[in-house]
Amino acid sequence: MPLPAANKSAYNARVSAPLIYNLFPTLAGDLWTWLAHAKRAQAMGFDWLYLNPIAQPGFSGSLYAVKDHYALNPQLVPPAVEKPLAELSRVIGQIKEETGLRVMIDLVINHASKDAPLAKAHPNWFRHDEKGHLVSPSAIDPSDARKVVVWGDLAEIDNANSADRTGLWAYWTALVQHYVDLGFDGFRCDAAYKVPAQLWTQLIAAARARRSDALFVAETLGCRAAEVRALKAANFDYLCNSSKWWQFDQPWCLDQHAEFGKISPSVAFPESHDTARLAQETDGAVRVQKQRYAFAAAFSAGLLMPIGYEFCFRQRLDVVNTRPADWEQGTTDISGFITAINQLKRNTPVLALEGSWRALSSLDQPTLVLVKTGADVQPVVLAINKDWHASQRINLPSFTEFFADPPAIVRYNGSLSRQPLKRNSLALNPAEIAFIVAD
Numbered sequence: 001m002p003l004p005a006a007n008k009s010a011y012n013a014r015v016s017a018p019l020i021y022n023l024f025p026t027l028a029g030d031l032w033t034w035l036a037h038a039k040r041a042q043a044m045g046f047d048w049l050y051l052n053p054i055a056q057p058g059f060s061g062s063l064y065a066v067k068d069h070y071a072l073n074p075q076l077v078p079p080a081v082e083k084p085l086a087e088l089s090r091v092i093g094q095i096k097e098e099t100g101l102r103v104m105i106d107l108v109i110n111h112a113s114k115d116a117p118l119a120k121a122h123p124n125w126f127r128h129d130e131k132g133h134l135v136s137p138s139a140i141d142p143s144d145a146r147k148v149v150v151w152g153d154l155a156e157i158d159n160a161n162s163a164d165r166t167g168l169w170a171y172w173t174a175l176v177q178h179y180v181d182l183g184f185d186g187f188r189c190d191a192a193y194k195v196p197a198q199l200w201t202q203l204i205a206a207a208r209a210r211r212s213d214a215l216f217v218a219e220t221l222g223c224r225a226a227e228v229r230a231l232k233a234a235n236f237d238y239l240c241n242s243s244k245w246w247q248f249d250q251p252w253c254l255d256q257h258a259e260f261g262k263i264s265p266s267v268a269f270p271e272s273h274d275t276a277r278l279a280q281e282t283d284g285a286v287r288v289q290k291q292r293y294a295f296a297a298a299f300s301a302g303l304l305m306p307i308g309y310e311f312c313f314r315q316r317l318d319v320v321n322t323r324p325a326d327w328e329q330g331t332t333d334i335s336g337f338i339t340a341i342n343q344l345k346r347n348t349p350v351l352a353l354e355g356s357w358r359a360l361s362s363l364d365q366p367t368l369v370l371v372k373t374g375a376d377v378q379p380v381v382l383a384i385n386k387d388w389h390a391s392q393r394i395n396l397p398s399f400t401e402f403f404a405d406p407p408a409i410v411r412y413n414g415s416l417s418r419q420p421l422k423r424n425s426l427a428l429n430p431a432e433i434a435f436i437v438a439d
Helices: 005-016 031-043 084-099 117-121 165-182 197-210 225-229 252-259 286-300 335-347
Strands: 018-024 048-051 055-057 067-073 102-107 109-112 136-141 144-150 154-156 187-189 215-218 238-240 266-268 304-305 356-359 367-373 380-385 392-393 408-412 416-420 426-428 432-437
Touching: 018 031, 018 335, 031 048, 031 084, 031 335, 031 367, 048 225, 067 165, 084 102, 102 165, 102 215, 165 197, 197 215, 197 286, 197 432, 252 356, 266 286, 286 304, 286 335, 286 380, 286 432, 304 335, 335 416, 367 392, 380 392, 426 432
Parallel strands: 018 048, 018 304, 048 102, 067 109, 102 187, 187 215, 215 238, 238 266, 266 304
Antiparallel strands: 055 067, 109 154, 136 144, 356 367, 367 380, 380 432, 392 426, 408 416, 408 432
């Protein structure tokens, strides 16, 4: 049966908004281990597999300090494989065929390892200081702009002002086409704000000339609002948002969502390879692990979860040192909860849209009520207990503005349950998020 015209945009968003499982390659292991992880991701309802850089790293060993873009990281090459790139392509094809997942790769074009052959072969592609030394890139701490991190193993590439910008941009274009030809369907663009929007436009067009539905996600964390706005011309499919750091007590996250939503929809995450493990930060509080995942799933169109979150792993992913031996044993398995939330996100159209958020209660209380609305879809209301340790009772506002009929409440207790909302107050368990939806 054809969809009503008013529902087509919501349906398209629901089936296309990416649910991304981040397979951190050096924790997972060599190429031949990836399929098993992909099958687990598929079983939880993810539809994308995202790989951090897999190219040969430089002297520091960091995945993000690429030495040779056209060579595979030796740690990821199975024994006796003579043609690693051909085997990589075969494995990607097998993952896509057996799981239906699309596969995304990290695209790092704002810097390279200081010992990369490119730095010697094309010195005018790189930035140099007044003494002629390669310049290292830096970034501000998203939680404190006074803190600046400098990566000394990296050399910053001068994509904006290189004397040979044509040759440099042609190199990146060929690299993107190379990845598409290997079987990759999309790109997570590292530090996208450090690269000119015009270059991204060229690379997106080059990828889509080979794969029309290639997806581009801009990593925009640790940058200023003006730098995000500058990317608007590139027409990224998604940005990464900062909701992971929101504690439900200040308006900045809602304000940022409203502003950046005019540029592109976004991807939220409860933790990433750049952050500490949430389970470590909360001393293994499973209720918080679940709360932050449910909120990330609701907050924006896209969603990303790193490998191990489903097992409440505590050891931080390290771009230099993480190895398969770091896989943690005896952990708590919340994959059932993640599966249920992913299903709720897929089956509730407004949750797959970027939408608009509004607080229906004060931000300075131990509980919070938020509403998410979107064009041509029913809204969803979130009732949040900010308190990680104690139950809280919340007085609910009238929902007649949002629902024509009395709504239902969706909660998780071993599985998601949906019941009519019969009271104007609600007792929430510690760190609980309840979804109030059209019945």
